[in-house]
Amino acid sequence: MRNLAIQEIVFSDLIERGDKDPLELIRLKAEFRENGYILLNNLFTRELFDAITKDCEKVFSMCQHRNFTMPGYLTPRKLSVAGGKMISEESVLIPYIYVHYELIAFLSKIVGKDLYTINHKEECFVANYLKAEGETHGWHLDDPMYALIVVLESPGPDNGGCVEFIQDWRTLCRENNLDPHADVNAGVELAESLGRIRSFSLERGECYFLNASENLHRVTPITKKGCKRKVLNMAYDHRSKIEFGQTADILYAQEG
Ligand SMILES: O=C(O)CCC(=O)C(=O)O
Ligand SMILES: [Fe+2]
Structure with missing residues (x-):
């Protein structure tokens, strides 16, 4: 991408919403507090979204x-990935958008706390690509607290590749003497029996913002041949220091 285009992004309005509609902001904030996630249908301008895709x-x-199978969680990782290191080398736009003041200010307002970017070379931003039947990103928590997920390609509403999540996972585990990292399969079964698994699917162009450290989440297997799902995940946190486990390096560090 030419430098001029980058300057346009850095100095222009990045997102469609935010301060422009204070009532909308109040609604999003309340919804995020209540549900642990929000859908953001038109977060980026159409022009910027197309530029991101390209x-x-x-x-x-x-x-x-x-x-x-991810050690600890004992859940499947059957997908293609790129971590922050590779994205920083191959994308010009993503690192700029990730640190853009307007995006961080908007997300900070939703959370009600100042957010920081993530000082981890793989986990700061990642790309996840499900491209065949059965491919899935199994149940897990993220180390950073917040994840902004941008859907660049969607399998459509009835072909798998939905987001499922269990709200207040850590509390559910504490109340049932389960370890939030080591007893995932038992906890998911319990959550299912309690009707606590929620699910939603997203179309291309949509985003969601998730408390990814307190709500267990996964992407269900693709169920139809030829359907694909591409997302970017940008991570943020209100804590300036985070303890990182090994899972992001296991999943995202490049081989060869
Ligand atoms: O693909 C998604 O919607 C979620 C991605 C995710 O959970 C992650 O990258 O940690
Ligand atoms: Fe995640």
Whole structure:
């Protein structure tokens, strides 16, 4: 991308909403507090969204395939991925958007706390690509507290690739003597029996903002041949120091 285009992004309005509609902001804030996530249908301008899609073509073409069970969580990772290191090398736009003042200010207002970018070279922003039947991003928590997920390609509403999540996972585990990292499969079964698993699917162009550290989440397997799901995940936190586990490096560090 040319420098001029970058300057346009840095100095222009990045997002469609935010301070422009204070009532909308109040609604989003309340919804986030109550549900642990919000859908953001038109977060970026159409022009910027198209530019992101174009800019990320190379990143998605270079994603590395994974097919393993994540240690600890014991849940599947069957998808292709790119971590922050590779995205920083191959995308011009994403690092700029990630640190853009307007985006961080908007998300901080939703959370009600000042947010920071994440000082982890793989987990700051990642790309996740499900491209075949059965591919899935299994149940987990993120180390950073907040995740902004941008959907660049969607499998459509009835073809798998939905987000499922269990709100207040850590509390549910505490109340049932489960370890939030080691007893995931038992906890998911319990949550299912209690009707506590919620799910939503997203179309291309939509985003969601999730408290990804307190709400267990996954992306369900793609169920139809030819359907694909591409997302970017940008991570933020109100804590200036975070304890990182090994899972992001296990999933995202590049091989070879
Ligand atoms: O693909 C999604 O919607 C969620 C991604 C996710 O959970 C992650 O990258 O940690
Ligand atoms: Fe996640």
